[in-house]
Amino acid sequence: MRSPRPTTPCAPDALALVLRGAAQVCAAMPAGLAESLAWVGGQIEWAARPGKRRQLAENLAHATSRSPRDPYVRRLVHRNITTGARRATDVLWAFARPETASGRVAITPPELLAQLIADGRGAVLSSPHFGPFEAAAAVARALPNGTELAAVTDEHGIGRALHRIRTRMGLSVIDRDAPLHEVMRVLREGGIIVVLADLHEPGMRGHIVDFLDGRCILPGGPAAIARMGRAPLVPFAVYRDGPRRWRLELGAPIDPPALRGGRADEQRATQELATAFSAVLRRMPEQWDAIDRIPWQDRSASAPDL
DSSP states (O other), X not given: OXXXXXXXXXXXXXXHHHHHHHHHHHHHSOHHHHHHXXXXXXXXXXXXXXXXXXXXXXXXXXXXXXXXTSHHHHHHHHHHHHHHHHHHHHHHHHHHOHHHHHTTEEEESHHHHHHHHHHTSOEXXXXXXXXXXXXXXXXXXXXXXXXXXXXEEOOSTHHHHTHHHHHHTTOEEEETTSOHHHHHHHHHTTOEEEEEOSOOOTTSOEEEEEETTEEXXXXXXXXXXXXXXXXXXXXXXXXXXSTTOEEEEEOOOBOOOOTTTHHHXXXXXXXXXXXXXXXXXXXXXXXXOOOSOOOEEOTTOOOOOO
């Protein structure tokens, strides 16, 4: 958790109105029409945003072990942007139809959630920026009554604009700048924490790990939360499984770092998380929302953590 940042009150509120309006428009459209318009929007975005194309090429090249200039990577970037446009249209529809949308998320394997809840320690679900994060709210509807599902999010800008939508979909929301005891309370009560973990920003706790075909810094927050809460760390990914349909894949639970293991054991858990992320991203790179700069490291970098 970090120091609070200044906010501009009016901008997120205006954005929230825009999102709600767009959601209603998408909800009124037949799925086929929405798909077609999203495809057109994807072509426009691909042509109009060369900076986004370059950043995607740099990151997706690591998922394919090719050069960013390789023709295959360039085609993959185009497919990724088109998939992103369709994903955005689907998510807007889900914002307006949360009850219907929750029934269109398949959870694999379904029995793992029940096992995590029965264990009573809660769980820390961690994902890369992959697929529609809000579709993870379907987990809330699969949990026993009274089991809390809380997402740790950036509650500034678009995060604040999405706050009401996310809570309506069944998520509790915890600002990533909030005191850590709010997260620990959820775990103590046997709840589930959801957090994205493939984008390290300056000032964050982080660890250097093997990721895809390189090395990079990944956030150490998920492993630290699992260590302090004595809860398993569970990799997951939500991906588009067709128009207005999603699949949520849960990976094998990772043992929480030892309380006395310190940062070295946190690094071990973060590496296991990076390995699980890598397997998913190599399989479906077109669904990785890798539009931000990732702090890739030289192979000679050997510092265990930051």
